[in-house]
Amino acid sequence: VSRIAAAFKPAVLAALLLTGAASALAQTPAAMLVVDAWIAAAPPTARHNAAYLTLKNGPRKDTLLAVSTPVAETAEIHEVSKADGLTRMQRRASIELAPNQELSFAPGGRHIMLINLRQPLPAGTQVPLALKFRHAGTIRVQAEVRPLPVDSLPAHDHHDHEHHAH
Numbered sequence: 001v002s003r004i005a006a007a008f009k010p011a012v013l014a015a016l017l018l019t020g021a022a023s024a025l026a027q028t029p030a031a032m033l034v035v036d037a038w039i040a041a042a043p044p045t046a047r048h049n050a051a052y053l054t055l056k057n058g059p060r061k062d063t064l065l066a067v068s069t070p071v072a073e074t075a076e077i078h079e080v081s082k083a084d085g086l087t088r089m090q091r092r093a094s095i096e097l098a099p100n101q102e103l104s105f106a107p108g109g110r111h112i113m114l115i116n117l118r119q120p121l122p123a124g125t126q127v128p129l130a131l132k133f134r135h136a137g138t139i140r141v142q143a144e145v146r147p148l149p150v151d152s153l154p155a156h157d158h159h160d161h162e163h164h165a166h
């Protein structure tokens with residue numbers, strides 16, 4: 001019996017080591033994940049649109065510094081604030097993320113403003129976005145243009161963007 005046990009031991013040990021190595025690899029946290037990137041389809045005449053996504057930071061604090069896309073002249077980080085019954089969008093030069101923070105950009109709130117579109121973005125289009133982070137570097141994702149029924153559009157639209165001072 002002890003002979004069999006002795007014969008099995010190295011194999012079991014090797015298996016444990018392999019399992020350990022595999023799970024260590026699987027658990028290595030990404031510096032930053034950018035997930036669920038999408039854009040709501042807008043009329044082909046729209047000059048601006050907004051992209052939404054979720055950032056999942058790794059174990060280190062990081063900062064979103066800039067966003068760019070080939071489909072628009074400029075992409076800006078915008079936040080929405082409400083004061084005196086008015087909804088305003090404000091440009092943010094950057095956004096800080098705490099370690100392991102998850103931050104959502106969603107309709108009615110934070111968004112990536114795509115200013116002066118170079119082309120219409122019909123539903124189904126994949127729009128490349130490049131997000132530049134201080135530590136994670138540049139992360140490229142595809143934002144899918146999703147069809148939205150007109151009456152489900154968020155209450156805030158983007159025609160007041162002419163007021164932005166850059």
Ligand SMILES: [Cu+2]
Binds near residue numbers: 113
């Ligand atoms: Cu905006």
